[in-house]
Amino acid sequence: MKHLTEYRDPHLVEQYATEIRHLATRPWNIMEVCGGQTHSLVKNGILQLLPPEVNMVHGPGCPVCVTPLHMIDKAIWLAEQPNMILCSFGDMLRVPGSRKSLLEAKAAGADVRILYSPLEAVKVAKDNPNKEVVFFAVGFETTAPANGMSVLHAHQLGVKNYSILTSHVLVPPAIEAVMNDPEARINAFLAAGHVCTIMGIDEYFPIAEQYKIPIVVTGFEPVDLLQGILMAVRQLEKGEHRVENQYSRVVRPGGNPAARNIIDRAFQVTDREWRGIGTIPMSGWELNDDLSGYDANRKFNVPQEKAPESTECIAGQVLKGIKKPFDCPQFGKKCTPSNPLGAPMVSSEGACAAYYYMRFEN
Amino acid sequence: MCLAIPGKIITMLSDADPAFRSGKVSFGGINREVNLSLVPDAKVGDYVLVHVGAAISQIDEDEAQITLDYLRQIGELEELE
Ligand code: SF4
Numbered sequence: 001m002k003h004l005t006e007y008r009d010p011h012l013v014e015q016y017a018t019e020i021r022h023l024a025t026r027p028w029n030i031m032e033v034c035g036g037q038t039h040s041l042v043k044n045g046i047l048q049l050l051p052p053e054v055n056m057v058h059g060p061g062c063p064v065c066v067t068p069l070h071m072i073d074k075a076i077w078l079a080e081q082p083n084m085i086l087c088s089f090g091d092m093l094r095v096p097g098s099r100k101s102l103l104e105a106k107a108a109g110a111d112v113r114i115l116y117s118p119l120e121a122v123k124v125a126k127d128n129p130n131k132e133v134v135f136f137a138v139g140f141e142t143t144a145p146a147n148g149m150s151v152l153h154a155h156q157l158g159v160k161n162y163s164i165l166t167s168h169v170l171v172p173p174a175i176e177a178v179m180n181d182p183e184a185r186i187n188a189f190l191a192a193g194h195v196c197t198i199m200g201i202d203e204y205f206p207i208a209e210q211y212k213i214p215i216v217v218t219g220f221e222p223v224d225l226l227q228g229i230l231m232a233v234r235q236l237e238k239g240e241h242r243v244e245n246q247y248s249r250v251v252r253p254g255g256n257p258a259a260r261n262i263i264d265r266a267f268q269v270t271d272r273e274w275r276g277i278g279t280i281p282m283s284g285w286e287l288n289d290d291l292s293g294y295d296a297n298r299k300f301n302v303p304q305e306k307a308p309e310s311t312e313c314i315a316g317q318v319l320k321g322i323k324k325p326f327d328c329p330q331f332g333k334k335c336t337p338s339n340p341l342g343a344p345m346v347s348s349e350g351a352c353a354a355y356y357y358m359r360f361e362n
Numbered sequence: 363m364c365l366a367i368p369g370k371i372i373t374m375l376s377d378a379d380p381a382f383r384s385g386k387v388s389f390g391g392i393n394r395e396v397n398l399s400l401v402p403d404a405k406v407g408d409y410v411l412v413h414v415g416a417a418i419s420q421i422d423e424d425e426a427q428i429t430l431d432y433l434r435q436i437g438e439l440e441e442l443e
Binding site: 002004006007012015016019028036053089116117118119120139142143145146149151152156197198221224227246247248249250251252256257259262311 | 366368369370371381382390396397399400401409411413414415416418419421422423425426428429430432433
């Protein structure tokens with residue numbers, strides 16, 4: 001298939017790997033922020049192609065992994081209200097909340113539906129006028145336009161029984177949180193190509209300058225990832241720190257203006273708690289005040305209780321790249337994809353699940 | 363969940379209201395209805411990147427070629443240096 005096969009060409013992949021081996025003379029820690037990239041690096045065996053000098057560190061960019069426990073509890077609370085249809089992306093269902101998961105709530109009779117798109121949830125609301133429909137709107141900048149668009153569509157169509165439970169997070173504040181952590185020693189970042197597709201690359205220039213780190217906007221296929229790593233290593237070896245765009249076939253410097261317009265109409269910036277990391281100021285989006293009627297949190301007066309995190313799970317250190325999943329004493333023992341202790345073991349984009357796949361199923 | 367995949371627009375469905383502009387997109391032979399309001403210039407035959415039901419970018423064919431030629435380019439540049 002066009003635009004996939006070309007970027008998976010084994011010959012080209014090998015050429016890139018050779019070039020990286022040739023270039024890297026010193027140890028470098030390169031963080032890919034995005035869980036989709038973590039998944040692709042592991043699934044395509046790219047980590048094994050890299051020389052020992054290049055250490056890929058897996059960042060906090062998995063929305064399933066960073067959605068706080070109390071948000072999962074809120075979604076479950078909503079799902080269990082009478083006359084309620086709770087819609088969600090599939091990978092949120094198995095994430096353990098403090099008492100149960102959405103999947104367990106569904107098994108006990110709650111109307112929980114897996115949807116591919118928030119736009120379908122508006123249709124569910126239209127088709128079920130006597131019920132309330134809530135979409136569990138998690139995600140990074142990439143997912144925000146579709147989630148915001150669902151609210152704007154509902155507003156335009158006069159669909160009043162639709163709302164979203166928002167837990168949106170942003171990449172640049174997460175990069176800064178990682179750089180400000182004295183334990184995390186990252187030399188360069190691969191920025192998430194699909195996030196930049198929406199937002200553009202401008203917000204990374206001040207970060208590259210402040211922390212003197214190369215930031216390479218990178219795609220998701222094997223050739224993309226190796227090319228991004230090569231660009232980062234070239235800069236590191238030369239002592240440079242620039243923002244480069246490897247993924248120019250998809251990412252325009254200014255992002256997608258139509259998508260950014262939707263985001264501006266739907267959302268405002270807010271402080272956000274990241275599971276395992278804590279609250280990062282101005283690191284997320286919530287619905288704009290004039291759309292508060294579509295904010296499930298405000299509409300249904302959801303209880304704001306906070307539950308303590310599991311003490312056995314070291315997800316916070318994994319998400320900041322301080323520890324690898326293999327370093328976790330529970331990895332593959334008490335914690336497996338079928339019985340996850342923490343969120344990074346649930347999502348296929350989570351570092352723990354990716355490593356589990358690499359060790360036990362490859 | 364963050365997956366975004368390239369597909370080819372095969373038909374336009376409606377564009378009476380720009381917010382609801384949609385079309386059928388083929389992903390290696392599997393067709394899906396996709397919201398196209400964020401790629402206002404995309405037309406039948408173009409490749410778009412689709413994420414959770416909405417196209418978020420039109421793929422630039424010239425840039426795609428440049429990416430594939432990157433190794434050769436840097437090889438040439440290094441020889442010139
Ligand atoms: S292996 Fe399981 S318990 Fe350990 S950090 Fe990962 S998710 Fe948490």
